[in-house]
Amino acid sequence: MHVTVPIAYHARHRPQPGVNAMRRVILAVLIATLSAGFAVADTSRPIIDVHIHYSHDAWSMLPPPEAVKVLRQAGLKKAFVSSSSDDGTQMLYRAAPDLIVPVLRPYRRRGETGTWVKDPTVIQHVEGRLKANTYAGIGEFHVFGADADLPVMRRMVELARERKIFLHAHSDADAVARIFVQDPDALVLWAHSGFDQADKVRAMLAKHKTLWADLAFRSDHAPSGKLRPEWRQLFLDYPDRFMVGTDTFTPERWHYVVEHASYSRQWLADLPTDVADKIAFGNAERLAAAVLGK
Amino acid sequence: MPWTAALSALAASNSAACPGPEQGFVRLASAEAEIAYRWTPDELKIGQFFGVEMVACRLPGGEAVDTIVVDAQMPAHGHGMNYRPRSTRLAPDRYLVSGLMLHMAGHWRVTFDLFQGTKRTRLTHDVTLKP
Amino acid sequence: MKRLTAIAACLAVAGAAVAIAGSQGRNAVEPAAFSADEREAILSHGPWPPPMPPDPSNRVSGNSDAIALGRWLFSDKRLSADGARSCATCHDPAKAFTDGRDRSIGLVRVDRNAIALANLRLNRWYGWAGAADSLWAQSIRPILDPKEFAATPELVRARLAADAAIRAAYARVFAAEMSRDPPERVLVNLAKALAAYQETIVTARTPFDDFRDALARGDTATLAHYPLAAQKGLKIFVGKGRCTACHLGPNFTSGEFEDVGVPYFVEAHRVDAGRFAGIAELRRSSFSLAGPHNDDAVRADAAPTRHVEQLHRNWGEFRVPSLRNVAATAPYMHNGSLATLEDVVRHYSQVDEERLHGTEGQRLLRPLHLTREEASDLVAFLKTLSSAVVSQR
Ligand SMILES: [Cu+2]
Numbered sequence: 001m002h003v004t005v006p007i008a009y010h011a012r013h014r015p016q017p018g019v020n021a022m023r024r025v026i027l028a029v030l031i032a033t034l035s036a037g038f039a040v041a042d043t044s045r046p047i048i049d050v051h052i053h054y055s056h057d058a059w060s061m062l063p064p065p066e067a068v069k070v071l072r073q074a075g076l077k078k079a080f081v082s083s084s085s086d087d088g089t090q091m092l093y094r095a096a097p098d099l100i101v102p103v104l105r106p107y108r109r110r111g112e113t114g115t116w117v118k119d120p121t122v123i124q125h126v127e128g129r130l131k132a133n134t135y136a137g138i139g140e141f142h143v144f145g146a147d148a149d150l151p152v153m154r155r156m157v158e159l160a161r162e163r164k165i166f167l168h169a170h171s172d173a174d175a176v177a178r179i180f181v182q183d184p185d186a187l188v189l190w191a192h193s194g195f196d197q198a199d200k201v202r203a204m205l206a207k208h209k210t211l212w213a214d215l216a217f218r219s220d221h222a223p224s225g226k227l228r229p230e231w232r233q234l235f236l237d238y239p240d241r242f243m244v245g246t247d248t249f250t251p252e253r254w255h256y257v258v259e260h261a262s263y264s265r266q267w268l269a270d271l272p273t274d275v276a277d278k279i280a281f282g283n284a285e286r287l288a289a290a291v292l293g294k
Numbered sequence: 295m296p297w298t299a300a301l302s303a304l305a306a307s308n309s310a311a312c313p314g315p316e317q318g319f320v321r322l323a324s325a326e327a328e329i330a331y332r333w334t335p336d337e338l339k340i341g342q343f344f345g346v347e348m349v350a351c352r353l354p355g356g357e358a359v360d361t362i363v364v365d366a367q368m369p370a371h372g373h374g375m376n377y378r379p380r381s382t383r384l385a386p387d388r389y390l391v392s393g394l395m396l397h398m399a400g401h402w403r404v405t406f407d408l409f410q411g412t413k414r415t416r417l418t419h420d421v422t423l424k425p
Numbered sequence: 426m427k428r429l430t431a432i433a434a435c436l437a438v439a440g441a442a443v444a445i446a447g448s449q450g451r452n453a454v455e456p457a458a459f460s461a462d463e464r465e466a467i468l469s470h471g472p473w474p475p476p477m478p479p480d481p482s483n484r485v486s487g488n489s490d491a492i493a494l495g496r497w498l499f500s501d502k503r504l505s506a507d508g509a510r511s512c513a514t515c516h517d518p519a520k521a522f523t524d525g526r527d528r529s530i531g532l533v534r535v536d537r538n539a540i541a542l543a544n545l546r547l548n549r550w551y552g553w554a555g556a557a558d559s560l561w562a563q564s565i566r567p568i569l570d571p572k573e574f575a576a577t578p579e580l581v582r583a584r585l586a587a588d589a590a591i592r593a594a595y596a597r598v599f600a601a602e603m604s605r606d607p608p609e610r611v612l613v614n615l616a617k618a619l620a621a622y623q624e625t626i627v628t629a630r631t632p633f634d635d636f637r638d639a640l641a642r643g644d645t646a647t648l649a650h651y652p653l654a655a656q657k658g659l660k661i662f663v664g665k666g667r668c669t670a671c672h673l674g675p676n677f678t679s680g681e682f683e684d685v686g687v688p689y690f691v692e693a694h695r696v697d698a699g700r701f702a703g704i705a706e707l708r709r710s711s712f713s714l715a716g717p718h719n720d721d722a723v724r725a726d727a728a729p730t731r732h733v734e735q736l737h738r739n740w741g742e743f744r745v746p747s748l749r750n751v752a753a754t755a756p757y758m759h760n761g762s763l764a765t766l767e768d769v770v771r772h773y774s775q776v777d778e779e780r781l782h783g784t785e786g787q788r789l790l791r792p793l794h795l796t797r798e799e800a801s802d803l804v805a806f807l808k809t810l811s812s813a814v815v816s817q818r
């Protein structure tokens with residue numbers, strides 16, 4: 001009862017032949033009913049989750065083999081992993097190199113979210129790691145507004161350019177724009193799409209051709225698993241630019257990865273198959289392949 | 295003359311008669327748009343469900359509004375509501391939204407997003423709830 | 426019923442007066458020591474008791490025959506499949522309607538701490554995760570839960586309809602023949618009687634309530650009876666502790682769900698998903714206020730159920746518990762993981778910010794770094810929220 005009302009409403013307002021609309025309603029209700037239950041892992045559509053953290057407090061609760069199992073159970077094709085500290089990412093990568101796409105988080109421990117960008121020792125740490133290991137990107141880091149022009153952040157942009165890898169930025173639109181001023185060809189994965197509204201995200205994507213956006217930790221684009229019309233249009237207009245992710249910021253949240261994948265599959269089903277596949281895994285797969293040179 | 299009043303109200307807006315304080319409505323305007331709204335019940339209290347009746351008085355371009363989304367956030371706390379309001383269209387450019395609930399004291403930002411296709415116009419109104 | 430409340434209130438006042446006789450006196454804080462904002466916040470935690478009108482979704486709410494039947498059922502072990510436990514096993518009237526354990530034990534150990542039953546008409550949601558939207562629906566959950574009573578509607582009807590006294594009480598309350606009503610209706614009706622009884626469990630006035638009312642009246646003589654440590658703790662509670670943001674109003678709760686950084690693993694590979702699971706269960710349930718068993722034709726109280734939205738942050742959120750009578754309901758938190766009020770205050774004093782997703786989630790909680798004295802003042806305040814639990818009838 002809860003879910004049928006808005007679905008029926010949408011169906012009525014979409015310019016489509018009646019039968020088709022009806023079929024969609026039935027399908028949507030079915031999917032909604034299924035996913036309202038617990039962990040009914042319909043793993044039919046592969047997913048690449050681009051927003052996984054494996055930080056130190058997760059290591060004991062969820063040792064690498066267990067963590068890998070959780071990701072596979074969710075039907076993930078790959079996972080972009082960044083951790084405080086990066087040792088977590090390395091452990092996971094060694095446990096499942098086919099599954100893990102390593103991304104270098106500049107934080108050596110938790111608690112550096114607000115201080116790292118003013119701490120010059122971060123540069124040395126990141127440079128050392130980049131030399132020692134393979135990474136698809138630098139991030140996820142938090143930087144807002146004018147802080148994106150501070151020396152530490154400028155160095156991150158340079159390092160990413162030198163190595164042709166991406167920056168996973170948890171940032172407002174202003175900071176993202178500043179990164180592109182520093183390097184107009186920077187590859188930027190915009191975490192949480194900046195928690196911005198669809199029209200703001202649209203403007204950013206239109207302006208910056210090498211900007212991708214993840215939808216981690218937001219459901220305003222698809223409340224109760226049902227796409228909002230303005231987001232649907234945005235996905236149709238920019239099918240190559242979106243990705244999905246869970247954001248496992250506590251060890252307990254690892255157990256949400258499965259649930260999150262079902263949620264993603266639910267709203268993705270409301271898009272044409274090719275668009276849904278791109279957002280589910282295609283875009284992430286291509287970005288990873290491009291930066292890792294495969 | 296009531297009908298002259300109605301006529302001039304109509305003339306003042308390009309899409310709908312814009313109700314005013316006589317009917318308990320508050321006007322909210324930006325450079326782009328203007329709405330009139332009233333809460334139901336008219337006094338907001340912590341933890342109490344309420345609705346809002348909203349009339350779009352002036353909009354960019356000529357088209358009518360096809361949906362509105364009303365939401366509320368606590369900017370200082372970084373969270374929104376736990377409930378999703380639903381809107382019902384009462385007449386062209388006139389909506390009734392139900393299911394809002396503000397669960398903490400303090401400063402809330404209520405947003406009215408008016409959609410004309412994918413074009414969104416936002417008006418915001420700040421509410422401070424007493425403990 | 427009114428008289429009983431009054432007696433309880435007097436008892437509470439007398440008890441409080443005795444308790445603080447040694448500690449009060451010259452050093453009591455004058456009311457002027459509270460700013461206008463603090464005063465406003467303090468007053469918002471009363472008056473007590475607030476109105477508790479009958480539940481429109483339960484047609485026997487407030488009905489004295491239903492209350493008597495419910496009181497009987499509450500300690501009736503025939504509701505459990507193996508006949509080994511009743512509601513009172515985990516909600517013991519002698520222990521403020523809780524069981525004193527960290528996590529309760531039914532047929533097996535369950536995942537959560539038994540909530541102290543009191544002032545239940547004030548809830549919007551029931552259980553730590555709000556899986557039920559009414560008191561009667563919540564009362565059905567332990568009966569059917571395989572870890573608690575593991576019963577079925579058929580079993581409950583067969584067992585209880587065999588008892589002539591219960592059959593007669595059922596007929597009186599519901600104007601129906603128990604053995605002819607369909608099992609599901611019998612279950613719902615019995616749960617409504619259980620609810621009618623539980624609604625009568627209320628907490629009496631506390632030393633805090635007397636202080637609060639004296640503050641409202643400007644009665645300085647009475648104000649001085651409230652211990653200085655509690656006054657200082659109260660100042661922290663409504664001030665820099667920001668406790669009032671969530672523990673608000675006369676019942677010290679918003680009735681909503683938050684993540685305050687309490688770990689929620691149940692065991693190595695299993696978590697308690699909290700509010701996220703609660704919403705999923707609510708949507709699956711045929712006993713919600715949106716379903717056919719709601720006795721209110723206009724479903725006035727169903728707005729929360731209709732509008733509640735499942736969000737990513739609901740994973741690991743738990744209901745903000747009332748703090749009335751909190752000194753009597755240890756251990757604390759959804760899993761009973763904190764043994765004492767001192768432990769709870771230490772938790773807030775040292776809360777792990779990283780767990781709270783500060784940048785896009787909870788910005789309310791920050792480690793308070795309270796001094797030893799501040800922590801003990803805060804505990805002293807929490808202890809003034811206690812009183813005898815009274816069943817009004
Ligand atoms: Cu808040």
Ligand SMILES: [Zn+2]
Nearest residue numbers: 140170191192
């Ligand atoms: Zn982030």
